Amino acid sequence: MRGAAMSLTAAARGFVVFLLSVPVIQGQSDWGVTYLSTPICALKRSTVDIPCTYRYPSTTSHQTTGVRERLWFTKFSNNEPVDLKTDSDYTGRVQYNCDKLSCTLRITDLRESDSAEYKFRFITNHTLGGFTGSPGVTLSVTVPDLQVQVTRSWTQGELRCHSSCNVPDNPSYVWYNNGQKMDGETSSSLSVSVEDNGSYSCAVTGYEAYRSPPVYAPKVGPLSLTPTGEIRENSRVNLTCSSDANPAANYTWYKNGKPLNGKAQLVFSSIQSSDSGQYYCTAENQLGKRTSESVFIDVEYAPRFPSVYAEIVEGSSVTLTCSSDANPAANYTWYKENEDSPKASGQIFNITDVRPEHSGNYYCEAQNSRGRQNSTLNLIVVAGNSTTIMHIIWPTVVVLMLIPLLLLSLWASWTQFRKKKTLSSTTKPHEPVELELDSCPDYENISDTAAKTEYPDEQEDLSDSCPVYGNI
Numbered sequence: 001m002r003g004a005a006m007s008l009t010a011a012a013r014g015f016v017v018f019l020l021s022v023p024v025i026q027g028q029s030d031w032g033v034t035y036l037s038t039p040i041c042a043l044k045r046s047t048v049d050i051p052c053t054y055r056y057p058s059t060t061s062h063q064t065t066g067v068r069e070r071l072w073f074t075k076f077s078n079n080e081p082v083d084l085k086t087d088s089d090y091t092g093r094v095q096y097n098c099d100k101l102s103c104t105l106r107i108t109d110l111r112e113s114d115s116a117e118y119k120f121r122f123i124t125n126h127t128l129g130g131f132t133g134s135p136g137v138t139l140s141v142t143v144p145d146l147q148v149q150v151t152r153s154w155t156q157g158e159l160r161c162h163s164s165c166n167v168p169d170n171p172s173y174v175w176y177n178n179g180q181k182m183d184g185e186t187s188s189s190l191s192v193s194v195e196d197n198g199s200y201s202c203a204v205t206g207y208e209a210y211r212s213p214p215v216y217a218p219k220v221g222p223l224s225l226t227p228t229g230e231i232r233e234n235s236r237v238n239l240t241c242s243s244d245a246n247p248a249a250n251y252t253w254y255k256n257g258k259p260l261n262g263k264a265q266l267v268f269s270s271i272q273s274s275d276s277g278q279y280y281c282t283a284e285n286q287l288g289k290r291t292s293e294s295v296f297i298d299v300e301y302a303p304r305f306p307s308v309y310a311e312i313v314e315g316s317s318v319t320l321t322c323s324s325d326a327n328p329a330a331n332y333t334w335y336k337e338n339e340d341s342p343k344a345s346g347q348i349f350n351i352t353d354v355r356p357e358h359s360g361n362y363y364c365e366a367q368n369s370r371g372r373q374n375s376t377l378n379l380i381v382v383a384g385n386s387t388t389i390m391h392i393i394w395p396t397v398v399v400l401m402l403i404p405l406l407l408l409s410l411w412a413s414w415t416q417f418r419k420k421k422t423l424s425s426t427t428k429p430h431e432p433v434e435l436e437l438d439s440c441p442d443y444e445n446i447s448d449t450a451a452k453t454e455y456p457d458e459q460e461d462l463s464d465s466c467p468v469y470g471n472i
Helices: 385-425 456-465
Strands: 006-009 016-019 023-026 032-036 040-043 048-055 067-077 080-083 094-098 102-107 116-124 130-132 137-142 146-153 156-163 173-177 189-193 199-204 215-220 224-226 237-240 243-246 250-255 265-268 277-285 288-291 295-297 307-313 317-323 331-336 348-352 360-368 371-379
Touching (some): 032 116, 032 130, 048 116, 048 137, 067 094, 067 102, 102 116, 146 199, 156 199, 215 277, 215 288, 307 360, 317 331, 317 360, 317 371
Parallel strands (some): 040 137
Antiparallel strands (some): 006 048, 023 032, 048 102, 067 080, 094 102, 116 130, 156 189, 173 199, 215 243, 277 288, 277 295, 331 360
């Protein structure tokens, strides 16, 4: 026994495809048919050859075996196989090329309707009748199904025109760039520059109507942000990057220039204020890399718990300041507990001429379109603080003013003392001093006891020479 080779001949421009054959033996004992094991794919309008070999015993029951009829078929009629030569679907398109132990079926001008399983049958002079090789050979007829396979090497892209169906051996190809035929490019492969924005496709010469789908670098579309409009904290947000690319693109997301994940869609199941930022994506395949426009995500949230602090200007006023982290920015209103009307609006609340009645609980309300928060401050004004301060200040001022006067008095006393000392030092010792009395001394309010002298005689003499004053 021996295997048979199968050939496929293309009618258009005389292309012939030689297919590697593997023997598939169908039969029992010395009876059998050998087909090609691989299913055959042929192009529409081409010609296909389907060969086979067969065998049978030379003698049967002491009688020489001879072949009376050979045929190929795909269907039955009244339980009998219908010879392709008599099948109206193949009229004028079928030929048999048979010899003693082989037979080749040729079908020209192939149609897609010719796709079927083909079987060979031979009939001998033996009483057992004929023999059919089953299963047969599956033929698929199609238009060129071309794909451009892309590999990347540094800054070059390597393109190869590939077909899932067998095409003629060493065919000629046609390459197209942006739909225009490229002159001089007839090989199955083509080198192109990455990032050149070209769109490339190929076809088999003679089948130019059946071009491959084009391959090209990504063309990035606008980013899709859902929901549109205002983005609220804790809501679900989807950011989608899309591109038109062949081969399909790989995506990378960036936030404020830093890479994130490698998916086409960025999903925030519960977006936070920290997710606010500038986002963009890149789409890349073997033919290039493209970057989308950026979109800014501004996450809005209600005011955080406000912080309140007081700035006290000594002896005159109190300044209360309220601040809260909010987006959009918060508006502030000041209230005092147990009072219906607001005290002030804005972040800063000034209380001038602070008095005890200003004591109490004050709170500010921070509010925006996303919500509101309150913060409370207890302000205590102690009565009499200013009087106490004045009681301390005034004595201090008086003391400070008296100190210079005291120092001046001490200086004056010292100066007078120095003058007296100088006068005393200029008088001669034991020198009598004469005193001239122009009149008697004037005594006022001297008591009788004090006026009397110890010596009566002397007193009498004095009384004669000096006048006596009353009220003594």
